[in-house]
Amino acid sequence: MFNSIKSAKRKVITFDDDEENISSQGHDTQSTAAPAEQKSSKATKTKAQKESESSEPTSTAESQEEPTPSTTTLTKKQKRQQQHQYDRPKKIANKEPTTEAIIAKAKDLKKHREALPIYTARDIIIKEVKENACVVIVGETGSGKTTQIPQYLLEAGLAAHGTISVTQPRRVAAINLAKRVAEEVGTPIGQKVGYSIRFDDTSSKDSLIKYMTDGIMLRELLSDRLLLRYSVIILDEAHERTLRTDILFGMVKSIQKKRADMIQAGRRDIQPLKIVIMSATLDAEKFSEYFYNAKIMYISGRMFPVKILNTVEPQSDYVDSALVTAFQIHQDEAPGDILIFLTGQEEIESLEKLIEEYAVDLPPTVGKLIPCPIFAAQDSATQQKIFEPAPHGTRKVILATNIAETSITIPNIRYVVDTGCHKSRGYNAKIGIESLLVEPISKSSARQRMGRAGREAPGLCFRLYTEDSFDQLDEDSIPEIKRCNLESAILSLKATGIEDPTKFDFMDRPSKSGLLKSLEHLYALEALDDTGALTEIGKKMAAFPVDPPYAKVLLQSEKMECTKEAIEIISLLSVDTIFSAPSSKREEANEARQKFMSLDGDHLTLLNTLRAYESVKGDRDWCRENFINSRHMRHVMDVRKQLIEFCERAGMDPRKSCGHDLEIVLKCFLAGFFQNTALLQPDSTYKSILGGLTVSIHPSSTLFGKKREAIMYNELVFTTKHYIRGVSALESAWLSQAAPKYFGNRHA
DNA sequence: GAGCACTGC
Numbered sequence: 162m163f164n165s166i167k168s169a170k171r172k173v174i175t176f177d178d179d180e181e182n183i184s185s186q187g188h189d190t191q192s193t194a195a196p197a198e199q200k201s202s203k204a205t206k207t208k209a210q211k212e213s214e215s216s217e218p219t220s221t222a223e224s225q226e227e228p229t230p231s232t233t234t235l236t237k238k239q240k241r242q243q244q245h246q247y248d249r250p251k252k253i254a255n256k257e258p259t260t261e262a263i264i265a266k267a268k269d270l271k272k273h274r275e276a277l278p279i280y281t282a283r284d285i286i287i288k289e290v291k292e293n294a295c296v297v298i299v300g301e302t303g304s305g306k307t308t309q310i311p312q313y314l315l316e317a318g319l320a321a322h323g324t325i326s327v328t329q330p331r332r333v334a335a336i337n338l339a340k341r342v343a344e345e346v347g348t349p350i351g352q353k354v355g356y357s358i359r360f361d362d363t364s365s366k367d368s369l370i371k372y373m374t375d376g377i378m379l380r381e382l383l384s385d386r387l388l389l390r391y392s393v394i395i396l397d398e399a400h401e402r403t404l405r406t407d408i409l410f411g412m413v414k415s416i417q418k419k420r421a422d423m424i425q426a427g428r429r430d431i432q433p434l435k436i437v438i439m440s441a442t443l444d445a446e447k448f449s450e451y452f453y454n455a456k457i458m459y460i461s462g463r464m465f466p467v468k469i470l471n472t473v474e475p476q477s478d479y480v481d482s483a484l485v486t487a488f489q490i491h492q493d494e495a496p497g498d499i500l501i502f503l504t505g506q507e508e509i510e511s512l513e514k515l516i517e518e519y520a521v522d523l524p525p526t527v528g529k530l531i532p533c534p535i536f537a538a539q540d541s542a543t544q545q546k547i548f549e550p551a552p553h554g555t556r557k558v559i560l561a562t563n564i565a566e567t568s569i570t571i572p573n574i575r576y577v578v579d580t581g582c583h584k585s586r587g588y589n590a591k592i593g594i595e596s597l598l599v600e601p602i603s604k605s606s607a608r609q610r611m612g613r614a615g616r617e618a619p620g621l622c623f624r625l626y627t628e629d630s631f632d633q634l635d636e637d638s639i640p641e642i643k644r645c646n647l648e649s650a651i652l653s654l655k656a657t658g659i660e661d662p663t664k665f666d667f668m669d670r671p672s673k674s675g676l677l678k679s680l681e682h683l684y685a686l687e688a689l690d691d692t693g694a695l696t697e698i699g700k701k702m703a704a705f706p707v708d709p710p711y712a713k714v715l716l717q718s719e720k721m722e723c724t725k726e727a728i729e730i731i732s733l734l735s736v737d738t739i740f741s742a743p744s745s746k747r748e749e750a751n752e753a754r755q756k757f758m759s760l761d762g763d764h765l766t767l768l769n770t771l772r773a774y775e776s777v778k779g780d781r782d783w784c785r786e787n788f789i790n791s792r793h794m795r796h797v798m799d800v801r802k803q804l805i806e807f808c809e810r811a812g813m814d815p816r817k818s819c820g821h822d823l824e825i826v827l828k829c830f831l832a833g834f835f836q837n838t839a840l841l842q843p844d845s846t847y848k849s850i851l852g853g854l855t856v857s858i859h860p861s862s863t864l865f866g867k868k869r870e871a872i873m874y875n876e877l878v879f880t881t882k883h884y885i886r887g888v889s890a891l892e893s894a895w896l897s898q899a900a901p902k903y904f905g906n907r908h909a
Numbered sequence: 910g911a912g913c914a915c916t917g918c
Contacts, residue, residue, distance in 0.1 A: 375917095586912095597912060884911080
């Protein structure tokens, strides 16, 4: 059914054409919420449906991340943020709606709420949550579960003795959901409905429903171990199995039991805790089993059918296959944009070039095919471009990483091309080394990608692999907790009173060696003592919202009197990179960076850049001219502000500066990173001091290609080599001073 | 000579 592109002399890729192979986001299952609704939704789209869909997070658009807070509900915190001295994007002047207008809107929305398919299940949901301690709810995309269920529980009186909280893995989602639900409830954001994310908390004591990131919930656990302010905790997007939701599973489960025990013992001031797990994938048995065989409820969604087309033959080069497929779609299929999932920036940029080259040969009767790259490292202005509609008669082809799988929803996608691969972070627990490698996706990822074609109309999903290959994919991705460094999580567990994290009630247990590696490193950082108990240092470290080695650097900076510089460098290292490097202007970008370069390496180069940024008050034009990512830089300033507050709270002076004696800052960093050091070898390579691993300085480092006696690095990730990033030069004599226990004999 | 995506009272 697919014709070749004559002028482009390309091979043709044949896809199977099995009519049975139609899926409307998956599966026929028992559904408590009117399964017939799903079929009718394919034909026409009611206004209510559109409304329900718009309640889903729609983009990472910066404007959404930085909402215009209503002037009547400004918290002290928000007021402080508004006075931020750095150049932020202009906020759109938003005339505050009147109370009458808000109520009228809510009344209007009520009709739409009642037209949602989930509404038919309202009473059952309320009944189940009232009668059971734990409930698992499976809701397909567009079911409205995340906006409606908290409101049902509120209307049923479940917020009488505490707030209903809904955790989210992503900030934008928490913001958008809270705004939407506030509208439906009919009060300004921050009153009955609020959200809480890092740097931005609109919730108040009176909030009845609170959307928050899972990270915030984990932080709250440190000060409120029984989470007494909450009556219901809804853990949303549970299927994503992020490290933080996995930790929360175990935490809320034990809190629920503790509270029940206290009530049993006659404590009248304690209320029971309800747990609701919400997931988008169907195999919810695992969640159910973990939560005492909790009842599972299924809610159907509002997806259009997507036809799956697998290739007949395995493809040896998926970038090339994606190129051919894109042109096949463009020439053969009805209007609608194409979304291609690739693994990284390099692939995206090479496919972009290829598409531009081949588009030249398109016959004049065929409209243009416009490639639009999107990945996380772009600056926000570039990211916004994919939301601009294609000119009439042309077609956009979006080249995306996994960012388009969950984080960004792009409108008008009718065709998905799935390469079947992604880049995934791994962790070898035995040697304690992280990796970032291309790997096959899971079946649930493939379904998620497919679903991106059926949000607005029926779509097609072209899988660049055979049906057999699909069958061999894992059902789900390996949960993050089994493939990442656990230091931070372990320190949090210790700080919330869990003495033996190896005995924690994990839904999926991390490997013993991974746990031990983390415990060992925490011991080396003096966060744990010989018996494995949390030390005073460890307690202080756990309070800081940074990884343990950075927390150690902050504590050390007090002794070395360079807290100001430590805070600043740690803030700068909290983003991937502050430098923006569009590959098309690489030369210019490198030249601009020379101005800030320190011969000592990346830490002091970052500090120089921050000074320059401050001297122009974060001017956005200056950022553009100097290839500084202003979005990342503003994040750096937010982190700095927060770390200053945390240091003050810990009784430290965040203004203590070492002035021009910057060598002391590097020595200070060694307190957290003495294990991340390497020595120059006679053959000009670097060998890590502990472990003797040959490491290579990443090309993005200022020390790339330089030969220094000894170096320290923040990060080691295996890709094509063991690359180290965040590198600075040392004198080897500093090592024995920084960690005599480890280097005392060697350099005495 | 090159890094997927998230997140922190």
